[in-house]
Amino acid sequence: MGTGTSRLYSALAKTLNSSAASQHPEYLVSPDPEHLEPIDPKELLEECRAVLHTRPPRFQRDFVDLRTDCPSTHPPIRVMQWNILAQALGEGKDNFVQCPVEALKWEERKCLILEEILAYQPDILCLQEVDHYFDTFQPLLSRLGYQGTFFPKPWSPCLDVEHNNGPDGCALFFLQNRFKLVNSANIRLTAMTLKTNQVAIAQTLECKESGRQFCIAVTHLKARTGWERFRSAQGCDLLQNLQNITQGAKIPLIVCGDFNAEPTEEVYKHFASSSLNLNSAYKLLSADGQSEPPYTTWKIRTSGECRHTLDYIWYSKHALNVRSALDLLTEEQIGPNRLPSFNYPSDHLSLVCDFSFTEEPDGLS
Numbered sequence: 001m002g003t004g005t006s007r008l009y010s011a012l013a014k015t016l017n018s019s020a021a022s023q024h025p026e027y028l029v030s031p032d033p034e035h036l037e038p039i040d041p042k043e044l045l046e047e048c049r050a051v052l053h054t055r056p057p058r059f060q061r062d063f064v065d066l067r068t069d070c071p072s073t074h075p076p077i078r079v080m081q082w083n084i085l086a087q088a089l090g091e092g093k094d095n096f097v098q099c100p101v102e103a104l105k106w107e108e109r110k111c112l113i114l115e116e117i118l119a120y121q122p123d124i125l126c127l128q129e130v131d132h133y134f135d136t137f138q139p140l141l142s143r144l145g146y147q148g149t150f151f152p153k154p155w156s157p158c159l160d161v162e163h164n165n166g167p168d169g170c171a172l173f174f175l176q177n178r179f180k181l182v183n184s185a186n187i188r189l190t191a192m193t194l195k196t197n198q199v200a201i202a203q204t205l206e207c208k209e210s211g212r213q214f215c216i217a218v219t220h221l222k223a224r225t226g227w228e229r230f231r232s233a234q235g236c237d238l239l240q241n242l243q244n245i246t247q248g249a250k251i252p253l254i255v256c257g258d259f260n261a262e263p264t265e266e267v268y269k270h271f272a273s274s275s276l277n278l279n280s281a282y283k284l285l286s287a288d289g290q291s292e293p294p295y296t297t298w299k300i301r302t303s304g305e306c307r308h309t310l311d312y313i314w315y316s317k318h319a320l321n322v323r324s325a326l327d328l329l330t331e332e333q334i335g336p337n338r339l340p341s342f343n344y345p346s347d348h349l350s351l352v353c354d355f356s357f358t359e360e361p362d363g364l365s
């Protein structure tokens with residue numbers, strides 16, 4: 001093993017043992033200066049694969065080309081939306097009855113999450129259920145060149161789980177060599193003027209290459225049946241916030257989220273018909289471009305099998321093109337025990353899209 005690999009191994013090993021973080025009363029561990037040293041993504045990927053060598057290989061997923069008739073002078077913006085499954089919820093609350101406990105071991109599941117991120121190398125990463133931000137994702141992703149922001153839920157259910165690693169929340173990461181942060185807002189969502197337990201992060205970024213600005217937001221709305229009106233109100237509050245941040249839709253917008261709502265729900269309809277002129281990117285994978293995928297999450301709980309479409313990437317349909325989207329896993333790939341599993345770390349699938357602006361400001365396209 002060369003010096004570089006040894007250094008990487010020690011970097012990953014450091015995050016493998018996060019007991020210091022779980023014992024810390026405020027779950028925040030001071031950043032270690034060693035974490036600032038850059039990591040080569042290929043070497044980290046190899047390191048993750050070494051940890052996962054006893055597990056079945058990752059599933060193959062392909063990008064589907066959606067627009068070949070819109071050449072762009074600038075590289076696309078790759079966005080990943082993913083509810084990664086909070087470690088404390090997966091082990092203590094979710095009741096995934098067909099998922100063996102060994103498949104949930106953080107030391108290995110963490111590597112599966114990193115492997116997924118490293119495989120697609122998104123420019124922007126929008127995550128929900130992050131309960132290992134300070135001890136794992138922030139230090140590692142910052143060494144891969146990302147700038148991160150974390151906004152925990154005010155009363156995270158993770159805190160009810162024994163040996164938890166702190167609250168879960170939304171996290172937003174972007175590649176610093178591609179974007180400059182112009183503006184950032186942490187939003188605690190309200191429902192009918194009442195403060196709720198759900199949050200969002202919205203940031204205005206400027207592309208360093210093109211000089212174009214856009215807003216990117218991440219959210220995780222209230223879960224469970226019976227809460228449809230509550231989610232709808234949270235969605236209205238988020239839309240109102242985004243209206244203000246985008247100066248009335250002047251700034252192009254991408255909203256990633258686990259909305260905990262099927263396309264038939266009111267909150268989905270609010271987003272689809274908003275004056276922000278949004279479209280849902282994954283509809284473009286369907287034959288007519290009008291249907292959402294059949295599922296973005298698939299699990300078996302004590303209450304039975306749950307297969308739902310809850311996760312979305314919304315985008316300003318007049319300002320942005322979806323050039324390609326990562327296809328979903330097939331039922332066969334997911335397997336009879338559903339998710340999470342030994343080869344997929346979350347009960348939600350990652351969604352990944354490549355965006356470009358419809359009009360280049362320099363008129364070259």
Ligand SMILES: NC(=O)C1=CN([C@@H]2O[C@H](COP(=O)(O)OP(=O)(O)OC[C@H]3O[C@@H](n4cnc5c(N)ncnc54)[C@H](OP(=O)(O)O)[C@@H]3O)[C@@H](O)[C@H]2O)C=CC1
Binds near residue numbers: 221222301
């Ligand atoms: N101390 C206090 O005063 C307060 C404490 N709390 C705590 O927060 C909890 C509720 O928080 P809230 O944000 O409203 O939570 P949600 O109802 O939004 O759900 C929280 C998590 O549970 C997962 N989940 C969804 N359905 C189920 C299910 N059937 N079984 C197990 N897990 C599921 C969700 O995952 P996914 O999105 O993937 O479906 C989600 O991440 C309370 O139970 C309490 O622990 C809340 C408020 C006040």
Ligand SMILES: [Mg+2]
Binds near residue numbers: 086
């Ligand atoms: Mg969950």
